[in-house]
Amino acid sequence: MAVDNKTLFESALLRRLHSLLLQIDDLEGQLDRGPRQIKAGESILDSCRDAVEAAKQNVKDATIACDEKQLQLKTREDRIEGLKAKLNTAASNKEFDLLKEQIAADQQANSVQSDEILEGLERIDELNDAVTAAEKDLAEKTTEHKKRVESVENRMAVVQADLDHVRNELVKAEAEIPAAARSEYKRLIEGRGDEALAPIEDDSCGGCHQTLTTQMVDRVRLGYLTHCPACSAWLYST
Numbered sequence: 001m002a003v004d005n006k007t008l009f010e011s012a013l014l015r016r017l018h019s020l021l022l023q024i025d026d027l028e029g030q031l032d033r034g035p036r037q038i039k040a041g042e043s044i045l046d047s048c049r050d051a052v053e054a055a056k057q058n059v060k061d062a063t064i065a066c067d068e069k070q071l072q073l074k075t076r077e078d079r080i081e082g083l084k085a086k087l088n089t090a091a092s093n094k095e096f097d098l099l100k101e102q103i104a105a106d107q108q109a110n111s112v113q114s115d116e117i118l119e120g121l122e123r124i125d126e127l128n129d130a131v132t133a134a135e136k137d138l139a140e141k142t143t144e145h146k147k148r149v150e151s152v153e154n155r156m157a158v159v160q161a162d163l164d165h166v167r168n169e170l171v172k173a174e175a176e177i178p179a180a181a182r183s184e185y186k187r188l189i190e191g192r193g194d195e196a197l198a199p200i201e202d203d204s205c206g207g208c209h210q211t212l213t214t215q216m217v218d219r220v221r222l223g224y225l226t227h228c229p230a231c232s233a234w235l236y237s238t
């Protein structure tokens with residue numbers, strides 16, 4: 001049976017079917033985007049959490065370095081005290097001078113070390129400020145994300161309701177398809193979705209832009225089920 005030649009088809013029905021299929025495609029696309037938007041938001045939060053952790057680690061590292069320097073300073077101070085005590089019991093001028101030199105060298109080293117410790121403490125203050133800033137950023141982004149999730153979820157609920165409605169409309173419209181063409185319609189839709197149907201635009205197929213013969217255009221106008229010779233879409237007039 002040549003469905004093409006015999007089945008009369010209202011272009012209005014094909015147009016409605018196509019429009020519903022396109023709407024479903026669009027709404028399904030919106031439903032897919034929702035979780036992706038939420039995921040993108042979550043990865044922003046992950047980066048913020050990483051930034052907080054990195055900032056805290058910087059404080060930890062700088063604190064350890066500073067503590068080590070303070071320990072070295074204290075050790076050297078103790079040694080200086082020890083050297084000073086030995087000054088009184090120096091057996092010779094030479095030993096006395098040597099002790100004096102050692103004390104001076106240690107004092108010089110500790111003076112440099114003190115400056116470094118002060119700088120280190122300042123640096124730790126700055127790094128703590130960076131932790132505070134990173135935590136603030138995380139808190140702000142978390143609030144933003146909560147709002148984003150809420151708005152995406154609200155929108156998804158609306159989109160889902162629309163989708164249910166449009167799918168319902170599609171079922172109704174599909175029931176109007178002439179019985180002889182129904183199985184072919186199902187086969188085409190399953191294979192190509194909304195691309196299974198195409199409007200005639202300026203005497204061409206709206207799906208693939210193949211130019212159609214006048215005869216074909218007329219056949220579609222008369223309601224004969226007609227496929228595009230290039231992409232096989234069912235044609236309908238607009």
Ligand SMILES: [Zn+2]
Nearest residue numbers: 205208228231
């Ligand atoms: Zn085509």
